[in-house]
Amino acid sequence: MSLRPYREIARRKSRQIRVGSVLVGGDAPISVQTMTNTLTTDVKGTLEQIRRAADAGADLVRVSCPDEDSTKAFKQIAKESPVPLIADIHFHYKRGIEAAEAGAACLRINPGNIGSHDRVRDVVKAAKDHGCSMRIGVNAGSLDKHLLDKYGEPCPEALVESALEHAKLLEDNDFFEFKIAVKASDVFLAVAAYQGLAKACDYPLHLGITEAGGLIGGTVKSSIGIGSLLWAGIGDTLRVSLSADVAEEVKVGFEMLKALDLRHRGVRIVSCPSCARQGFDVIKTVEALENRLSHVRAPVTLSILGCVVNGPGEARETMVGITGGGADSHKVYIGGSPDHNVDGKSMVDHIVDLVEARAAEIEAAKQKGS
Incomplete structure (x- = not known):
C-alpha cells in the first residue's frame, strides 16, 4: 500500500492505438505533442521546428496538409522527422489519402466533414493500407450546423454527440484505430465535454484547451483545464495550444505531467x-x-x-x-x-x-x- 495514497491517480481505462512508434491509450505513458506553424512546403523550416520540438521532448508533431503541394512536401518531412507525424486534414479527402501514402503516422480528420460514405471508405482504406491511425478533432468553434440548430449553442452534449457521430462513421468501416478530442477555448465547456466523452466511450482521448492564448495566460488556462482532467484520470495524449514557440508548448505539457506525478522527463x-x-x-x-x-x-x-x-x-x-x-x-x-x-x-x-x-x-x- 502506498504511503502517499493522496498522490495516486487512477487513469481511465481506454483501448490502445499506435501512432507510428508511439502507443497511445491503455497503460502507455501520456504523450505530449505540438504542431508546426511553418508553411509545410518549407521543408527545411518545418523540419527545423520539428527537431526543436523533439529536443524539448515532443512525442508527436502535427503538420498541416491544406493542399497537394503540402502533402508532397510532407513525404520528405516524414522521412527525416525524428518523431511520428500527424497530418492535419480538414475537408479534402484526397489530402488524407495523399498524407497516408506520404508516411503520416496519424490523420487528424473528421470523417463527417469530407463528404460521401465512399470518400470516408477511401480514406479508411488508405489508413489501413499504410498503418495510419486517426484523430477525430471536434472543436466548439466549428460544430456541425445540425447540432447548433439542435442545442442552440456549443455545449458539452453537442461536442460529445458530434464526436460519437464521427466515430460511428469509422466504426461502420471497421476502423477503430483512432483517438478523439473535444476542444473548446472555454475551460468549463472543454472539461465538461471531455468528462462526458470519457463516460460515453473507451477510445483514447487527446486533451487540449484550444486557442488558449499567449504563454502566460494560455499556460494558466491549459493547466486548469487539462490539469483537472489529468487529475481525474482522463487523458491519453495532450497538446498545450499557445500563441508561443512550439517548444514552449511541449515544456508546459511536461511540467503538467511532472506536477501530477504522471510522467517524468528532465x-x-x-x-x-x-x-x-x-x-x-x-x-x-x-x-x-x-x-x-x-x-x-x-x-x-x-x-x-x-x-x-x-x-x-x-x-x-x-x-x-x-x-x-x-x-x-x-x-x-x-x-x-x-x-x-x-x-x-x-x-x-x-x-x-x-x-x-x-x-x-x-x-x-x-x-x-x-
Whole structure:
C-alpha cells in the first residue's frame, strides 16, 4: 500500500492505438505533442521546428496538409522527422489519402466533414493500407450546423454527440484505430465535454484547451483545464495550444505531467519566490539553471531555496538541493542529506555538474535494467 495514497491517480481505462512508434491509450505513458506553424512546403523550416520540438521532448508533431503541394512536401518531412507525424486534414479527402501514402503516422480528420460514405471508405482504406491511425478533432468553434440548430449553442452534449457521430462513421468501416478530442477555448465547456466523452466511450482521448492564448495566460488556462482532467484520470495524449514557440508548448505539457506525478522527463526544480532572507539571488539562479539544464532528459529533482527556513525540508525531498547561507557559503544537499558547502561564485556551475552526474547515473541504471 502506498504511503502517499493522496498522490495516486487512477487513469481511465481506454483501448490502445499506435501512432507510428508511439502507443497511445491503455497503460502507455501520456504523450505530449505540438504542431508546426511553418508553411509545410518549407521543408527545411518545418523540419527545423520539428527537431526543436523533439529536443524539448515532443512525442508527436502535427503538420498541416491544406493542399497537394503540402502533402508532397510532407513525404520528405516524414522521412527525416525524428518523431511520428500527424497530418492535419480538414475537408479534402484526397489530402488524407495523399498524407497516408506520404508516411503520416496519424490523420487528424473528421470523417463527417469530407463528404460521401465512399470518400470516408477511401480514406479508411488508405489508413489501413499504410498503418495510419486517426484523430477525430471536434472543436466548439466549428460544430456541425445540425447540432447548433439542435442545442442552440456549443455545449458539452453537442461536442460529445458530434464526436460519437464521427466515430460511428469509422466504426461502420471497421476502423477503430483512432483517438478523439473535444476542444473548446472555454475551460468549463472543454472539461465538461471531455468528462462526458470519457463516460460515453473507451477510445483514447487527446486533451487540449484550444486557442488558449499567449504563454502566460494560455499556460494558466491549459493547466486548469487539462490539469483537472489529468487529475481525474482522463487523458491519453495532450497538446498545450499557445500563441508561443512550439517548444514552449511541449515544456508546459511536461511540467503538467511532472506536477501530477504522471510522467517524468528532465529536471523538476522546486524553488522559492525569494525574499529579504535569501542568501543568493534565487530568481537569477533558477533562470540560469533552467537554461543550462534544459538538455537533461533524466528525471532529476532539484531544490533551490534562498534561506534555511524551508530550505532543509524541501532539500530532503529532492535528489540535489541547495539552501542559502551566510557569508557566501551555501549548503548543498545530496540525496536529501546535507553534504557540503559551496560559495556563491561557483554555485551554478557546481549544481549543473551535480545534476548532470545524477542524470548520468539514472540513464546508466536504466540502460543496465533494459
